Amino acid sequence: MTQKLVIIGNGMAPGRMLENLFETAPGLYDVTIFNAEPRVNYDRIMLSPVLSGEKSYEDIVIHNDEWYAANNVTLHKGAKVTGIDRDRKTVTSENGITASYDRLVIATGSLPFIIPVPGHQLPGVLAYRDLDDVTKMLEIAEGKGRAIVIGAGLLGLEAAYGLKRQGMDVTVIHLMPTIMERQLDPAAAYLLEKALNERGIDIITKANTKCILGEEKVEGIELEDGRVIKGDMVVMAVGIRPASGLAKEAGIAVNRGIVVDDGMMTSDASIYALGECAEHRGLCYGLVAPLYESARVLADRLCGGSAEYHGSVTNTKLKVTGINLFSAGDFAEGDDREEIVLRDATAGVYKRLILKENRIIGAVLYGETADGSWFFDLMKKSTDISAMRETLIFGQAYQGGSPLDPMAAVAALPDDAEICGCNGVCKGKITSAITSKGLASLDDVRAHTKASASCGNCTGLVEQLMTLTLGDSYNPAAVQPMCKCTDLGHDDVRRLIKAKGLKTIPAVMQELEWKTSCGCAKCRPALNYYLVCDFPDEYADDYQSRYINERVHANIQKDGTYSVVPRMWGGVTSSSELRAIADVVDKFEIPMVKVTGGQR
Incomplete structure (x- = not known):
């Protein structure tokens, strides 16, 4: 008889767990998901590019409605669970839906911390955790004005960058002397602050917020030293706490988060916890890589396996276009530690490795981060680096005393070396997928392995692996056709429209040998746009194509x-x-x- 699996929460961790579960044992469970948000699963780490306008919501959807239907998953959207009845083995949502379970996974994530200063409840005071927060920010940003971000950690700086890209003036307030102090040493923090200042973002450190000003909405903030900063929005990015209240009310063991063992099981043998709400060996993780690692373990346990999660070593990357930053491990000073530092002021490069007993225990890279994955792999495996001590800081390609071919360095990476930190994808998974599935393009690799599908920092490494695996048959510079109607890419189509003086969509399709009679929903809007741009006084705007182009206002069936x-x-x-x-x-x-x- 099929067992009933109920999941409270529809974030990235339970989504990855289900992918692993369906791959290993499809049909083992009748799956029901309760999602407090009124939407499908999306990539939360990509909220920053959505805020900055570099991506849309559609670009960051992980599992669409068709995926749930194909896997026979019942998804209740906008259904926040308010109670767990452990005796009857049921959960109930605030809109009255009740479901019974044989196994229950609590994946309620985390809650943003809002500083309880006077004025913190004013309209315009926002957190930065989900798509609703981003939507509210974008609405306020339409009026330009000034945004004040409290907290210069990872999320705070990404929010500041996104709002700046939306045309707002931005001021960041930070309590500590340096920004991102949990991930960066003072030298790297200085370079990052300098780069953000150059992008027009004001940063005030050693500043404490006294109150938020305004009567009916946010009008600014006042600092403890008396300074007043006018603003139209206050974004609080000062930390998170596990959303463990539901489990606590049900009598499940809770410390800071929901306490789990190495199999992600709670104090109730029928209930598991996963993601930011879980506490494992005294630690709660807020980064996606450890959540994916624990998701694989839980999927195995639900299939009757015995996999164990032993904790994770994490690394940090900042999703701000044009700023390359990598941080991992412990970089504090100590008498039992050594450090290797490389500075290039002209190139804006700073690298620092922290060693203990000839093993890397911490790394901070700014400006040049290509070797981040290699340093991280050495750190995770506690590799003795004595033999490469003199050239270690120059990276993997320089081992042996002189620079090697970068491709040889990538080839030397072990199969379990992590390539994509966002999605926890190792080298072996990528190369085996390329070989077994006949993958020939970067988009194919992204679709089948998820490597390079999130922040994109690992794209260069993935392309190098494709070159190594496919040899001369892989051409990363090959032009991607704009759609199935033509073999031409966007650049070639635009160039030929100008060169041939083509001023109507039928003329373009005829002269450029379109494969279809009237194009499709991808090419017609593009052609319409190109023609409007190139011949604004002669071309009659094709409103049918414009309507297709504006389909983001609706969902096509x-x-x-x-x-x-x-x-x-x-x-x-x-x-x-x-x-x-x-x-x-x-x-x-x-x-x-x-x-x-x-x-x-």
Whole structure:
């Protein structure tokens, strides 16, 4: 008989756990997920590029509705669980849905810490944890103005960069003397602060917030030293705490987080905890790599295996375009430690390795981070580096006293060397997937292994592995066609439109030998855009193509129709707007209506 698996939470950790579970034992469980957010699983570590405008929500979706349907997963969106009945083995959501379980996984994540200073409840005071937070930031950013970010940690700086990209003036307030003090030493922090200043972000360190100013909304903040900073938004990025309240109310053992053993089991043998809400050996992890490692262990346990999670060594990368930063391990000073430092002021490069008993225990790289994965692998394996002590700081390619071919350095990496830290993908998984599945492009590798599919910092390494594995048959410079209708890439199409003086979509398709009669939803909007740009006075805008291009305002269905989410600006509407929506619903017999104040 199929067992019932219920999951509370739909974040990245339970998503990866399900991928591993379905790969190993499809059909073993009848899976039900309760998600407090009204959407599918998405890549939270990519919220920063969404905030900066470099990616859209659609770009960061991990599992779409079709994935849940294909795997027979029941997903309850917008269904926050409010109670666990351990005696009856049921969970109940605040909207009245009850589900029974044989095995339960609690993956409730974490809660942002909001400093309880006067004014912290004003509209415009935001956390930075999920897509709803990003949507609210983008709405306020439409009016430009100034954003104040409290906290110069990883999330705080990424929020500051994103809001700056949206056209806001940004000031970052930080309590400590240097930024990202948990991940960087003072030298690297200085370089990072300098780079952020050059991007127009003001940073004030050794500053404590006294209160948030405003009557009906945020108007600024006042610091303890009396300084006042005007602003239209305050983003608090000062830390998180495990969301363990639900488990505690159910009588499950909770310390800082939900206490789990090496199999991710809680004090109740039928209940497991996974992700940021879990506490393993006294530690709670907030980075994705350890969450994926524990997800693999839990998937194995749910299949009847005996895998164990022994904790993780973590590393940090900042997702700010143009800034290369890598940090891992312990970089504090001590009498029993040595350090190797390389500085290149002209190139803006700083590297520091911390050694103890001829083993790397910490690394900070700024400006040049290509060897981060190699240093991290040496650190995780506690490798004795005595033989390469003199050239260690120059990286893997310089071992042996002189520079080697970088490809040889990548080839020398062991199969278990981590390539993609965001998704926990090792070298062996990538190369075996390339060989066994016949992968020939970077997009193929991303789709099958998830390597390079998140922040993209490992893209160079992945392409080197593809070159090593495929040899001359791999050409990373090969042009990707703009769609299935043509073999030409976007650059070639744009160049030929200008060179041939093509001023209509039919002319482009005929002269450039399109494979279809009238194009598709990918090429028509692109052609329409190129023609409008090149011949604004002669080309008649194709509104049909423009409508296709604006399909992000709706979700296209397989039959060519669209589901539309009407936006009510600021949550404010009128009887005439509601009546118009009702008329459309009646006319087309629409089974469900959703409204949102969020940006569409």
